Structure formats: structure tokens, C-alpha cells
Amino acid sequence: MSAAPQLPVSTGLSLADRAYEGIRDRLVMLDIRPGEPLNDDALAQELGTGRTPVREALKRLEGDRLVVAYPRRGTFATAVDITDLAHISEIRVELEPLAAARAARNATEADRAHLAVLARDTAHLQARVTDRRELLRRDVQVHREVYRAAGNPHLEDILVRQDNLATRIWCLFLDRIPAIAGHVEEHVGLLEAIVDGDEQKAARLALEHVVGFERAVRAVL
The missing domain is CATH 1.10.10.10 (Winged helix-like DNA-binding domain superfamily/Winged helix DNA-binding domain)
Known part of the structure; x- marks a missing residue:
């Protein structure tokens, strides 16, 4: 491979x-x-x-x-400290929905076209991608594109840093967490909500994704 x-x-x-x-x-x-x-x-x-x-x-x-x-x-x-998970999640549950809602409201037409392509590329990953690390890279890519589309560089900077720390935790347990592809495919609905300008739906799906991440990690501890 x-x-x-x-x-x-x-x-x-x-x-x-x-x-x-x-x-x-x-x-x-x-x-x-x-x-x-x-x-x-x-x-x-x-x-x-x-x-x-x-x-x-x-x-x-x-x-x-x-x-x-x-x-x-x-x-x-640095070491990956699982005790940081709660602190990271505390920030992300507040700011990820904010970024998603801002992206739905503020994304340019070029942003929306790009995110629509990304949504199509993210769909049905389970049937096309078997490498778990590649799946995780795609998860990181989607997050960074959403943060960028939100149009607030300070918010983007904070969230990129927190997502980086969260991804390191995910990597540590990558072989033990099931349904990685399904977790990444959750982004399809989020991206489509942003493209459609649906702020409430985008915020809700972003929150569900973050909560699901923490739940998945804690389930294998």
C-alpha cells in the first residue's frame, strides 16, 4: 500500500x-x-x-x-495527556458551533463552492478509503476549511490549535476507536448546511460532532 x-x-x-x-x-x-x-x-x-x-x-x-x-x-x-480531553472539549463545544454558524452566514460564494466539493469528496468514505490515518487527515482538513470560512482569523487560530491537540489524542487511540469513516462522514451534513446558509443546523451538527468525538475516546479508555 x-x-x-x-x-x-x-x-x-x-x-x-x-x-x-x-x-x-x-x-x-x-x-x-x-x-x-x-x-x-x-x-x-x-x-x-x-x-x-x-x-x-x-x-x-x-x-x-x-x-x-x-x-x-x-x-x-510534548506528551499526549488524556486528562487534557475535558479541557479541550470545554473550549470546542462552545467555539466549534460558533465557527460553523459564522461559516454558514459569512462564507463567500467561492468558499461555498469549495465546501460543496469537499462535502461530495467526504461522502461514502467508508467504501473508498481504508487507511485510518488518511481518514483522520480528512477530518482535520474539513475542520480547517470550516474555520477558514468562518471569516474570523482569531477564532480560526484558537480552533486550529484546539483541533490539533484533539487530533493527537485521537491518533493515540486510532487503532482502538471503531467507525472512523463514519465519524468523518458526519461532516457531509455539516458542510452542506454551511453551503446552504443554515446557521442553526450547522451549529447543531458541529456540536454533535465534538461531543461524539469525546464520547468515542472515553469509550476506549
Whole structure:
């Protein structure tokens, strides 16, 4: 089986931003394992950005709670602490519905066309995609597109950070949680509600999705 594709990379970024996104997504998907040291030189060579952008990215990632730096020891991927689940969910149950409703209200025509295509691509995943990590990447992609369509960069920034932390928890239990495809396919109704401009339905479905995520994780603890 060929390797699953990486998360989409934004275009038109500076070298520091490219390094940040590249390392961030490796941390989110646990390609860099919790507790693993991060080597500046190796990352710079892998990403083709140079050491300075990598170091700038690592400083930003420390603020995202994805890495931790220790004097004279280096920088390491943070541990995935399941006790953080309640704190993350507390934020997401309030802000995910807000972002979904804003997206339904504020998305541009171009946004709606893009989200309509994403909805069609997300439908019937169970019959087309068997790689669980690819399914999870698609889940992350949908969330990020909804946050972007909401049109509030501050809200987007908060939710991307919280979704990143939630995804790391999901990755930790990925082989134990059933029906991953069904969880991702829930986004079809959400995306369609946003495209249709139905704020209440979009908010309700976003809330149900977040609550379902926490329930699924707790069921395997």
C-alpha cells in the first residue's frame, strides 16, 4: 500500500511558515512521536527551509503546546495527556458551533463552492478509503476549511490549535476507536448546511460532532 498523503500545505508561505506547518502536521499526526526529540538540522533538510526557519517554527510550536524546550537538552514533542480531553472539549463545544454558524452566514460564494466539493469528496468514505490515518487527515482538513470560512482569523487560530491537540489524542487511540469513516462522514451534513446558509443546523451538527468525538475516546479508555 502506498503512503497516505500528507495534510495539504498552504501556498504562498514564507520559509518560516512552511517549516511551521510542516512540523506542526507531523506533530499532530504523531509522525513525530510524543517525547521524541526534534533535530533542527534533520528537519531543515527534510523541509528544505534551512535551520533559522525551523528554529522560528519551533518557538511558535511551543506556544501551541506541541513541543517543549529544555535548556541544554533540546526540544521535544510534548506528551499526549488524556486528562487534557475535558479541557479541550470545554473550549470546542462552545467555539466549534460558533465557527460553523459564522461559516454558514459569512462564507463567500467561492468558499461555498469549495465546501460543496469537499462535502461530495467526504461522502461514502467508508467504501473508498481504508487507511485510518488518511481518514483522520480528512477530518482535520474539513475542520480547517470550516474555520477558514468562518471569516474570523482569531477564532480560526484558537480552533486550529484546539483541533490539533484533539487530533493527537485521537491518533493515540486510532487503532482502538471503531467507525472512523463514519465519524468523518458526519461532516457531509455539516458542510452542506454551511453551503446552504443554515446557521442553526450547522451549529447543531458541529456540536454533535465534538461531543461524539469525546464520547468515542472515553469509550476506549
